[in-house]
Amino acid sequence: MNIVGKVTGRIRDFIYRQKHNYRVGVAHFSANRFLAGLTSQYSAIYTVGLGADSVQLGSLSSVVGAVTALISTPVGWLMDRHGIKRFFLLAIVLTAGGSLLYALAPDWRFLVAAAILASIAVNLSNTGCRVICADSVQSKDRVTAQNVCSALASIAGMISPLVSAYLVTVFGGITVEGIRPLYYLQFAGYGLIFLLVVVQLREPQRGQLADAEPRFGFIADFRHLFDGRENLWRWIAISALTSFSMAMF
Numbered sequence: 001m002n003i004v005g006k007v008t009g010r011i012r013d014f015i016y017r018q019k020h021n022y023r024v025g026v027a028h029f030s031a032n033r034f035l036a037g038l039t040s041q042y043s044a045i046y047t048v049g050l051g052a053d054s055v056q057l058g059s060l061s062s063v064v065g066a067v068t069a070l071i072s073t074p075v076g077w078l079m080d081r082h083g084i085k086r087f088f089l090l091a092i093v094l095t096a097g098g099s100l101l102y103a104l105a106p107d108w109r110f111l112v113a114a115a116i117l118a119s120i121a122v123n124l125s126n127t128g129c130r131v132i133c134a135d136s137v138q139s140k141d142r143v144t145a146q147n148v149c150s151a152l153a154s155i156a157g158m159i160s161p162l163v164s165a166y167l168v169t170v171f172g173g174i175t176v177e178g179i180r181p182l183y184y185l186q187f188a189g190y191g192l193i194f195l196l197v198v199v200q201l202r203e204p205q206r207g208q209l210a211d212a213e214p215r216f217g218f219i220a221d222f223r224h225l226f227d228g229r230e231n232l233w234r235w236i237a238i239s240a241l242t243s244f245s246m247a248m249f
Contacts, residue, residue, distance in 0.1 A: 011148055018145060022136035024200045025129055026149050028193060032095075032125065033153040035189045037160030039102070042168065042179045049176035052108035063112060064119040084128050085203045091124035092197060096190035103183035135204035 015023055039046070047057055079087050094117045101114035129149075137145040164182055172178035 011152075014141070014144065014148060018141065019136040020200070021132050021202055021204060022145060024197065025132040025136065026152055028197060029129055029149055030153045030156040031189065031193050031196075034156040034160045035186050035193075037157045038164040038167075038182050038186055039099075039179070041161055042164070042174070042182065043102075045174060046102070046176060046179045047108050047111055049179075050105060050108040050111065052111075056108065060108075060112060060115055064115045067116050067119045079124075079127060079131065083203055084131050085197070085201055087124050088128040088132075088201065089194065089197055091121045091128065092190055092194045094118070094121035094124070096187050096194070099183045099186040099190060103180055103187060132201075132204055 015026060044057060047060065052060070098114040098117035098121065101110055101117070105111055105114065133145055133149065134142065167182060167185070168174060168178050171181045
């Protein structure tokens with residue numbers, strides 16, 4: 001028990017040693033993981049319950065993957081040009097909108113729009129989290145900061161399925177109407193996260209500096225980015241292969 005107390009104390013001290021934005025980012029990421037975990041184990045059951053068959057369920061996942069691939073590059077470019085906070089807030093709004101569509105959906109087809117919103121939101125949120133973490137911690141603490149954030153979010157993600165299992169039982173069991181209230185709770189939770197970010201998050205310095213750089217346009221900026229950077233190409237190829245293999249599971 002003493003060891004647990006020491007580890008907890010060190011984590012707490014580490015978090016409070018970092019900039020304010022890092023603490024906001026950790027709170028956001030952990031809360032986001034908790035809310036996402038409320039429905040993650042029931043989403044396929046919910047979709048099938050609304051009328052989708054196995055082919056349609058797979059097609060929905062493919063659409064989400066395609067949208068994610070299409071927007072990944074422009075999302076980063078837009079954040080560099082226009083700042084992080086506004087897109088971070090947009091991610092929360094889109095996530096909340098997706099949850100509301102899930103909650104209101106009378107048919108599985110409504111979930112296509114909800115899944116697209118969610119995939120855009122995840123891309124925006126993950127990009128924003130990485131930038132905020134990089135801006136808020138010193139280079140020597142960067143890996144530790146990422147691991148602490150992931151560990152706390154994982155704990156939140158471990159708790160949420162237990163909470164959702166209890167709630168689904170209370171709401172009527174593993175049926176469409178028993179699962180539906182979870183999406184309403186998600187929607188309300190994302191509203192609270194939005195207020196937290198609006199009040200507490202400060203625009204990272206990187207976003208402010210990027211705005212002062214010369215603007216060449218979308219295509220020209222990426223040509224400039226990749227020019228003479230062979231290691232960057234290798235990293236992208238490795239990331240793509242890793243993501244493909246993971247997606248098969």
